[in-house]
Amino acid sequence: MTDSDVTISMFERIGGSATIDRLVDRFYDRMDTLPEAKMIRAMHADDLGLIRDVLKRYLTEWTGGPRLYTPEKGHPRLRQRHFGFAIGDAERDAWLLCMRGAMEETVTDGAARQDLNKAISGLADWMRNRT
Numbered sequence: 001m002t003d004s005d006v007t008i009s010m011f012e013r014i015g016g017s018a019t020i021d022r023l024v025d026r027f028y029d030r031m032d033t034l035p036e037a038k039m040i041r042a043m044h045a046d047d048l049g050l051i052r053d054v055l056k057r058y059l060t061e062w063t064g065g066p067r068l069y070t071p072e073k074g075h076p077r078l079r080q081r082h083f084g085f086a087i088g089d090a091e092r093d094a095w096l097l098c099m100r101g102a103m104e105e106t107v108t109d110g111a112a113r114q115d116l117n118k119a120i121s122g123l124a125d126w127m128r129n130r131t
């Protein structure tokens with residue numbers, strides 16, 4: 001095996017935990033303030049402190065970084081965990097508006113941002129549970 005065979009994870013491509021921390025903080029700041037995100041903000045607890053920490057742990061693991069989510073929370077079963085919230089096209093779009101803005105601000109590598117956007121948009125699509 002040569003060096004070129006080593007796969008670089010998305011976690012490394014975007015700049016590791018420093019970037020994930022900023023990304024998630026900007027994401028919830030946007031959710032907390034954008035008028036377009038009001039309906040998804042209302043689904044969340046008043047205090048966003050806890051969920052900031054959980055999403056940081058989840059995204060760290062999902063992008064190929066350290067396993068900070070599963071050992072504590074068990075298998076993600078993310079779609080099931082969202083069944084309690086009515087998520088249709090409008091909610092997905094609001095979520096992605098916050099996430100894409102946060103990515104623009106925090107993920108400086110354009111190619112990595114494009115790939116991450118593609119993967120996370122697929123995940124947001126899959127999270128819909130209402131037509």
Ligand code: HEM
Pocket residue numbers: 040043044045051054055058073078081082085087091092095120123124125127128
């Ligand atoms: C598509 C629209 C989405 C909406 C409206 C939404 C909404 C929510 C809400 C209301 C919660 C509960 C928050 C709380 O406990 O206060 C939650 C939890 C969570 N969401 Fe989403 N979400 C969406 C998509 C996503 C996507 C795409 C991801 C992953 C990239 C994600 C990751 C998570 C995680 C990790 C949790 C915590 C689950 C746990 O308890 O372990 N969500 N979401």
